Amino acid sequence: MRSIRMLALLALAPFSQVMPASAQPATSDRIVIEQGNVTLPTGESVRYEIGTLYVPENRRKPASRRIGIGFARIKAPHPTGAPPIFWLPGGPGLSVLGTFTDKSEGAQSRLRSWLTFGAAGDLVVIEQRGYTSRGEMLVETADASPLDKPASVQADTRAMQALARRAVVHNPDKDLSGYTIDAFAADVDDLRRALGYDKISLFGGSFGSQWSLAVMRFHPEIVARAVLSSVEPLNNGFDMPSHVFAALQRIAYDADRDPGLAPYLPNGGMMAAIRALHQRFATGPIRVTIRDDAGKAQTVVLGAQDLQLALLAHTDEAEHWPAFILSLYYGHYDAWTRQTIEDRRAGPVKLIGPLADSSLGVTADREHQMRTDPAVDLLGTWNFEANLVSAPDWPTPDMGDAVRRPRVTPIPVVFVHGDWDTSTPIENTLGLLPYFPNGHAILVHRAGHDGTFYQLRESPAAKQAIYDFLRTGETKELPTEVSLAAPRFEVPDFAPPTRPRR
Structure with a gap:
């Protein structure tokens, strides 16, 4: 989703400010490097930079001001002879260097994952310009949406245009x-x-995969190989509605066969429930009143376009998805209403997302396909409308079709993609693969929008084959399907009906 409401939710992801690791950094006019140590729960001490x-x-203006971008390096315990692995985070707007100081389980899990790369080579993690803990974090506040009106793509688009203009005014010292x-x-x-380094390997998921594809487009001579997951091609920053809906259908197939959900399913299963909801809200919006934690009553108007987001x-x-949809089907709207109240609040938006997305844009033929896609009736145009219409209001220039359209490249790339991914549908990889004659796709059934090793968590052999590929470039042990x-x-938090609702 690229709507302003979803961008505001993404901006709430936590980050940790990273303090200097050493009082005696190595410096030059373009780089500062400090030494650090982190102690693992096992008691082992790991050195990092x-x-x-x-x-x-x-970069188009020679006199442009300088900005800082954070990075970290964990050197391999022993030389492997392989290119270093550059790990590119997603988002846009995922700050990860707090991993070294954050004691949360998520940070500890990421650190453990980073350390496993040592078997293949040095690991270098680079943060994103405009959202880095060792530089600037460009954030603007999105306006609240009213509770007494249903959501609409048109209102969301006007809010995105206003956000763009406000961001420019509030950052006169920056060149957005x-x-x-x-x-x-x-x-x-x-x-x-x-x-x-001479050559590097790339490792990225979601926006990190799109960023990696841009490195391969603009600097192909430096890339030895890459591993990309939840792939987002340069022309696919906005998803095709029918591809997203196909992922929902695949989730629904298993949900329809789940014994715990069986008492709640209408005739026709999950897809029938979605069609019924669509018909229900096509007749007009509804008003739902709930009481907040303080006991105060709040009324929210929910309409057909709210349902598109809810799907x-x-x-x-x-x-969790089938229980949520079935709750709506049976008229249990409270949880949805509470979430909608949170979604409509004013909140921060990470600016690098719309700045990059609006600049990269989409080719005219793909925009036509998105707008005329049959699944627009169910999912709407939330995914792309606000960005495309507001593009002239953002200061980043249009990158042009020569950048957006894929090109044939000999770089060896392993693509790992789940068929339950509704954020970057698996069709992204299937459409890109013909342009990579040395590419290899691993299609992961029931995996969602996740990183490579989480998608392959139930296949140790596949994970090992990825490390071997990063180290040697060898692909013979890689599976094609997992x-x-x-x-x-x-299951829903209410008793199943005695007779399924029609």
């Missing part, structure tokens, strides 16, 4: 036109040179 790379804010995908790619090349709620954890076990679906 953390630093700041200084780059032009606008410099936050384009080619600048993100050049930052990776600058860090490569500053650290003294994609909880799909990041598919085991299946995860069906999840234990959550």
